[in-house]
Every structure is written in structure tokens, then in C-alpha cells.
Amino acid sequence: MTVGDLGEFGVIGRIAGRLPQGAAILLGPGDDAAVVSAPDGRVVVSTDLLIEGRHFRRNWSSGYDIGRKAAAQNLSDIAAMGAEPTAIFxxxxxxxxxxxxxxxxxxxxxxxxxxxxxxxxxxxxxxRADTVMLGVTALGDLGGRAPVTRAGARPGHVVAIAGRLGHAAAGLALLQAGRADSGELVDAHRRPRPLYACGPGAARLGATAMLDVSDGLLQDLGHIADASGAGIELDPAAFPVTPELAEAGRDLGADPLEWILKGGDDHALAATFPSGVRLPDPWLVVGRVTEGQGVHVIGRADTTGGWDHFRDSRG
Incomplete structure (x- = not known):
């Protein structure tokens, strides 16, 4: 059976029947609009658009993987503001x-x-559309905390990450090379694993700036540098190269650090903290905020690169 056989309201009913509603949802699917509680009095909102062939391919990822990935990249944006996700549309x-x-x-x-x-x-x-398209909007609650924006990094602060980097980019490279059965890295491209709890946790620790790493670490940290009017210096030796990344680099003739610094889609969190803050696992200090501007990597001249929605393709 196809969605065309079901028709519009049959599809809506089929989807709604598989979706339980949590305590934050005062009125769920079935009316002109939903009603979501906002205990904090403020609502954090983020939205993303995913298009088949640009952001995913159905012959590379299952419907289940695509649903997980589309939700993850929006929920991670909410966590990156220091908020708890409550709902998506x-x-x-x-x-x-x-x-x-x-x-x-x-x-x-x-x-x-x-x-x-x-x-x-x-x-x-x-x-109905000619190709699969997903527009996802996520909501979140700050729990009385101030939002953690991109503008609070100051010279002397440390730069830290929580979550894996480079795995999704390596998985995409393997898929593009015809290696669809290549295990953990390909799975990372199909389905990210954001460390959601680290977002609100970072806010409680006193994070001064934070974002979701979706378009590449260098490019995304550049947003923090620009918004904060500061520079960022990264230590390449601080980034762990897992055995899987090292093996993929050898197989494809690539430098794993390029995937770590410039690859997106892992949805790790990157944040800055005052230097005296004791960071728990899994936060890893990888650099510092400096005077100046832009992002610099010790010993590397090329600090450009990352995802561009009008140039690049993940599918």
C-alpha cells in the first residue's frame, strides 16, 4: 500500500496513531493547532528543512534512520541553547x-x-511532493535559565566539545566511495547521536557560548568568534582520532583531522567556559578563546571549510 492509496487524511491518521504525547502537550494532533505548555514563560524555537537528494538518500538511509536524523538535528539545536526539548512539529x-x-x-x-x-x-x-521533503520545527523550555547564545565567548575562556566529530563526514565519504557496508562510520552518517543532556548541563556549569556542530567545527566556531568579537585557537593534538577514523583515512587516502574539523552532521556540542570551570566527562577541552578574530588551528594554514547549503550535498 502507498500513501497515495491512503489519501491525505488516511496518512494523517496513520501518523498520529503512532505518536504518543508527553506531559508538555496539552492538545496534540487533530485540531487546527497544538497547545504546548511553557512553564518558563519563554519558548526556544528552531527549524530545519531536509530535502531528498540534498540532505539524505533513501537508498542510503532507511525511513527510520531519516526520521531519527531529522529529529536529532532539531533537538540538538534546542539543547545547544541550554534548553530542554519539549515538542517537534x-x-x-x-x-x-x-x-x-x-x-x-x-x-x-x-x-x-x-x-x-x-x-x-x-x-x-x-x-504531495515530487520528492521527500521534511520541515521540522522544535520547541524547548529554558527552565528559568538564561539562553546560552553564541555571543558570550571572551579571551581566556576555554573551548570544549561534547560528542563525536568527523564520524558522519567519514561515513558520507565511504558511502560516496561505494562502501555502504562499512559499519560504525556509515551508521554515524545515517543516524547522529547528540549528547542532548550536555546542553542544559553546560548552561548549569556556566557556559558562556554554545552551539550545535552541524556544518563543521571550524565553520561553526567561526560563528561564535564573530558573534563574540573574539578569536578561537584550536589544538589539533587535542582531538582524538578513533581507530575507525584512522582506518577510513587510510582506505580513502584522507586525513581524518579534515573530517573532524570540517565535517558536519555529528551534532556534537561546542561551548566556551571560564577557565576555572571543572568540566565533567564527556566535555573535552580542545582550544581557547583569544584576542583577535576568526578560528585558527595550531600548525595548520587552512582553517576554512564546512557545509554550505547552496554548494554541498549530503545525499
Whole structure:
């Protein structure tokens, strides 16, 4: 059976029937709009657009993987503000010949990723489209804390990361080389694993700036440097190169550090902290905030590169 066989309201009913609603959802799918509680009195909002062939390929990733990934990249943005995710809303464009099994898997992927943080898929919209398109909006609650923006880094602060870097980029390179069965790295491209709790945790520790690393560490830290009016210096020796990354680098003739510094899609968190803050695992100090501007890597001249939505493709 396809989504075309079900029709619009059949698809909506099928999706809604697979989505439990959490305590933050006062009114879920089925009305003109949802109602979500906002105990803090402020709502953190982020949105992303994913297009088949640009951000994912159905022959490389299952519907379940795509649902998990689409939810993860939005939930991670909420965590990067120091907030707790509460809900997501999904705009979905589908060709009429998409199978209902694929739709079920996509829905379950959204549901299961949201369950990791206690959030709900609280609503959305659907339409027929020539290719699969996903527009996801996420909401979050600050719990009385100030949001952690990109503008608070100051000279003397340390730069730290929480989460893996370079794995998704290496997995994409393996897929592009025809190595679809290459294990953990390919899985990292298909399904990121953000450390959501580290976002609110960093806010409680006194993080001065923070963001989700989605477009490459160098490019994303450049946003913190620009917003803060400061420079950032990174120590390449501080970044661990896992055996999987090293092996992929040998197989493909690539430098794993390039994936770590310039690859996106892992959705690690990068933050700055006052130098006296004792950071717990998994935070790893990789550099410092300096006077000046831009991002610099000790011993490397090339500090440019990262994802560009009008130039690059992840599918």
C-alpha cells in the first residue's frame, strides 16, 4: 500500500496513531493547532528543512534512520541553547508512491528520537511532493535559565566539545566511495547521536557560548568568534582520532583531522567556559578563546571549510 492509496487524511491518521504525547502537550494532533505548555514563560524555537537528494538518500538511509536524523538535528539545536526539548512539529512532503511501511518507519524514527529527551511529535502538515521533503520545527523550555547564545565567548575562556566529530563526514565519504557496508562510520552518517543532556548541563556549569556542530567545527566556531568579537585557537593534538577514523583515512587516502574539523552532521556540542570551570566527562577541552578574530588551528594554514547549503550535498 502507498500513501497515495491512503489519501491525505488516511496518512494523517496513520501518523498520529503512532505518536504518543508527553506531559508538555496539552492538545496534540487533530485540531487546527497544538497547545504546548511553557512553564518558563519563554519558548526556544528552531527549524530545519531536509530535502531528498540534498540532505539524505533513501537508498542510503532507511525511513527510520531519516526520521531519527531529522529529529536529532532539531533537538540538538534546542539543547545547544541550554534548553530542554519539549515538542517537534513536522511538515512532510511525499510522492504518492511512497510505501506505507516506509512512512511508518519514518514516523517511528521521529517518535523514538524524541523519546530520548521526553519530547513529543505534537503536530505538523503533509502534502504531495515530487520528492521527500521534511520541515521540522522544535520547541524547548529554558527552565528559568538564561539562553546560552553564541555571543558570550571572551579571551581566556576555554573551548570544549561534547560528542563525536568527523564520524558522519567519514561515513558520507565511504558511502560516496561505494562502501555502504562499512559499519560504525556509515551508521554515524545515517543516524547522529547528540549528547542532548550536555546542553542544559553546560548552561548549569556556566557556559558562556554554545552551539550545535552541524556544518563543521571550524565553520561553526567561526560563528561564535564573530558573534563574540573574539578569536578561537584550536589544538589539533587535542582531538582524538578513533581507530575507525584512522582506518577510513587510510582506505580513502584522507586525513581524518579534515573530517573532524570540517565535517558536519555529528551534532556534537561546542561551548566556551571560564577557565576555572571543572568540566565533567564527556566535555573535552580542545582550544581557547583569544584576542583577535576568526578560528585558527595550531600548525595548520587552512582553517576554512564546512557545509554550505547552496554548494554541498549530503545525499
Amino acid at each position: 513536522v511538515g512532510l512532503g511525499l510522492p504518492a508512491d511512497v510505501g506505507t511501511d516506509w512512512l511508518d518507519a519514518l514516523t517511528d524514527g521521529f517518535r523514538d528520537e524524541c523519546a530520548l529527551v521526553g519530547a513529543s511529535v505534537a503536530g505538523g502538515d503533509i502534502s
